[in-house]
Amino acid sequence: xxxxxxxxxxxxxxxxxxxxxxxxxxxxxxxxxxxxxxxxxxxxxxxxxxxxxxxxxxxxxxxxxxxxxxxxxxxxxxxxxxxxxxxxxxxxxxxxxxxxxxxxxxxxxxxxxxxxxxxxxxxxxxxxxxxxxxxxxxxxxxxxxxxxxxxxxxxxxxxxxxxxxxxxxxxxxxxxxxxxxxxxxxxxxxxxxxxxxxxxxxxxxxxxxxxxxxxxxxxxxxxxxxxxxxxxxxxxxxxxxxxxxxxxxxxxxxxxxxxxxxxxxxxxxxxxxxxxxxxxxxxxxxxxxxxxxxxxxxxxxxxxxxxxxxxxxxxxx
Ligand code: UDP
Ligand code: MG
Numbered sequence: 288x289x290x291x292x293x294x295x296x297x298x299x300x301x302x303x304x305x306x307x308x309x310x311x312x313x314x315x316x317x318x319x320x321x322x323x324x325x326x327x328x329x330x331x332x333x334x335x336x337x338x339x340x341x342x343x344x345x346x347x348x349x350x351x352x353x354x355x356x357x358x359x360x361x362x363x364x365x366x367x368x369x370x371x372x373x374x375x376x377x378x379x380x381x382x383x384x385x386x387x388x389x390x391x392x393x394x395x396x397x398x399x400x401x402x403x404x405x406x407x408x409x410x411x412x413x414x415x416x417x418x419x420x421x422x423x424x425x426x427x428x429x430x431x432x433x434x435x436x437x438x439x440x441x442x443x444x445x446x447x448x449x450x451x452x453x454x455x456x457x458x459x460x461x462x463x464x465x466x467x468x469x470x471x472x473x474x475x476x477x478x479x480x481x482x483x484x485x486x487x488x489x490x491x492x493x494x495x496x497x498x499x500x501x502x503x504x505x506x507x508x509x510x511x512x513x514x515x516x517x518x519x520x521x522x523x524x525x526x527x528x529x530x531x532x533x534x535x536x537x538x539x540x541x542x543x544x545x546x547x548x549x550x551x552x553x554x555x556x557x558x559x560x561x562x563x564x565x566x567x568x569x570x571x572x573x574x575x576x577x578x579x580x581x582x583x584x585x586x587x588x589x590x591x592x593x594x595x596x597x598x599x600x601x602x603x604x
Contacts, residue, residue: 418455531580539567
C-alpha cells in the first residue's frame with residue numbers, strides 16, 4: 288500500500304499573539320484527528336511563518352516548537368513582507384518535506400472542519416483543492432461589497448481566479464514544486480495556482496468571525512491588493528498618468544459636448560468646433576494610452592529587477 292501522505296499546514300502570522308495559542312490548540316487537535324483517521328502520516332506537521340511581527344508571535348511559535356518539535360515548525364521572516372510572501376516562504380520551505388500542504392490564516396476565519404474534506408479530495412486524485420467562501424455573514428458590509436467587487440473585477444480583467452477563494456487551499460508537493468518555478472516578484476498567489484494546472488476541485492465553507500485581534504487587511508490594503516492582482520504591479524507615478532488621462536478624458540468629453548452645443552446654438556467661427564474637439568479628445572486619449580503603456584513598462588521594470596522576495600531569519604525545522 289502507498290505510504291500515507293505527510294500533511295504540512297502553513298500558517299502565515301503577523302502580530303497574531305492574541306489568536307495563536309487558540310489556533311495552535313485547534314490545529315494540532317485537528318491534525319491528530321486526521322492522523323487517527325489513517326488518512327495522513329503521523330509525520331504531518333504545522334508550519335507557522337512569522338511575517339516580521341513586532342509582538343510576541345515568534346516567542347509563541349518558538350514555545351510550540353519546543354513542546355513538540357516534530358509537530359510544530361516555524362519560520363521567521365526578517366521583516367514584514369505581507370501575507371502573500373509569508374505564505375510563499377512557508378510553501379517553498381515545506382515543499383520537499385511534505386506530500387500535501389494546506390495554507391490557512393492564523394485567525395481561524397477559515398473553517399478548519401473542512402480540512403478533512405480537503406484530504407479526501409486529494410486522496411480522490413486532486414492535486415489542488417480550493418476552499419471557497421460560501422457565506423460571509425460575519426464580514427462587514429464593506430468587506431463583503433469590496434470582496435465581491437474585487438472578484439468581479441478580476442474576472443472582468445481576465446485574471447484566472449477561483450471566485451470567492453482566498454488562500455485557504457490544499458496543494459500537493461508537485462504543485463508546490465511548480466510554484467517554485469514562478470519567479471515573479473509581484474506575487475498574487477490566487478492568480479498563480481489556477482495557471483499551474485493539475486486536477487483541482489473546490490470545497491465550500493462558511494467564513495467565520497476572526498477569533499481575536501484586528502484584521503491586518505484594512506480597506507487601504509485590500510485596495511492595494513486588488514490593484515496588485517489586476518496588474519500584478521504598482522508603479523504609482525505611472526498609474527497617475529493613467530488617472531490624469533482618465534480625468535482629462537472625462538472633462539474633455541464634457542467640453543466636446545459643450546463645443547458641439549455651441550456650434551448648434553451659436554454662430555461660432557467655422558472650424559472652431561472641430562479644432563477644439565480634436566484637441567480635447569485626442570489629448571486625453573493620448574494621455575490615457577501613455578498611462579497604459581506605462582503600466583506595462585512598470586511591469587517589465589520590476590520583473591527585470593527580480594528582487595529577492597524574502598529572507599528567512601531563523602529556521603525551526
Ligand atoms: N498576515 C501576514 N502578513 C501581513 C498581514 C497579514 O502574514 O502583512 C496574515 C495574518 O496573520 C493572517 C492572514 O495573513 O493569518 C490573513 O490576515 P487577516 O486575517 O488580517 O486578513 P482578513 O481575514 O481580514 O482579510
Ligand atoms: Mg482574517
